[in-house]
Amino acid sequence: MKSIIESVYIIGAGALGAAYAGLLYEMDENIVAFIAAGERGERLRNQGVIVNGKPYRIPVFRPGEIPGPADLVLVAVKHHHLDQAIGELKRAVGEGTTLISVMNGIDSEERIGSVYGMEKVLYAVNVGIDALREGNRVTYKNQGRLLFGEARNPVWTERVRRMKEFFDRAGIACEVPEDMIRTLWWKFMINVGINQASAVLGGSYSLFQTSRQARDLMASAMQEVIRLAAKAGVQLTDGDVGNWYAVLDSLNPTGKTSMLQDVEAGRKTEVEMFAGKVIELGRRYGVPTPVNERLFAEIRRIESASKREP
DSSP: OOOOOOOOOEEEOHHHHHHHHHHHHHHHTTTTEEOOOOHHHHHHHOOOOOOOTEEEEEOOEEEOOOSOOOOOOEEOGGGGGHHHHHHHHHGGOTOOOOEEEEOSSSHHHHHHHHHHOOGGEEEEEESOOEEEEEEEEEOOOOOOEEEEESOOOOOOHHHHHHHHHHHHHHHHOOOOOBHHHHHHHHHHHHHHHHHHHHHHHHHHHHHHHHHHHHHHHHHHHHHHHHHHHHTTOOOHHHHHHHHHOOOHTTTTTTTTOOHHHHHHHOOOOTTTIIIHHHHHHHHHHOOHHHHHHHHHHHHHHHHHHHHHOO
């Protein structure tokens, strides 16, 4: 394994993909490139990305024209684009490549690892970014924290240590939790609550910072995840909900969740990955999930009433 990371490919140029691409480009403009196919690739190639008002012309490779494997690949696509993205990464992944998914949900790592090998995959979530995306423009005040690592990190492996040093150098705020599986479930709990409640209520973070009713809806969806996690052998508690409130209250009040932004832009949401996954697990474990069933139905209704883009 190389001691220095010299090449990073990012697939997905949404809020997180663009934000991290900008930070990496600021560190070394020769180190980072996007992977994108078709119309998305042409648009990204022609327009670039604008992060916090600054334009970036980051190289864009078509999947079939990737010059060789990267040291690090960041997967930052939407849930419904993951299978396509996995196929497009074929030329980007080599023996020494590390794959990190910054997607929402609890199964993207296993889906990527089933194709390229779990030994190449590190777990990761971002907590606390308040990015707004409009077309190729991404604006954020809080970068949040990238929580990443092996499934368990009582002692850091060499690749975790290498990634931590690299992210620190790039100005990517990050931490290595001891238990990344629990951390994935914690972030899943958060997303099931705040993303879906915000999409249904049409509210920015300020609504959840000030409204008891909005918080109650969010918390009731999160409680169903806590009960499911216990069945899966992951211990989440009411204290974890409290930890999320501390993060929520620090966010830009005018910021919006990714799902609310999708609803407002007429894009397909990730409801299948949130309420859909909760409902699936509820049936598997025999745990009632009435709140998420209602949220699923309402968000699908909202989607069907708006123009969606893939």
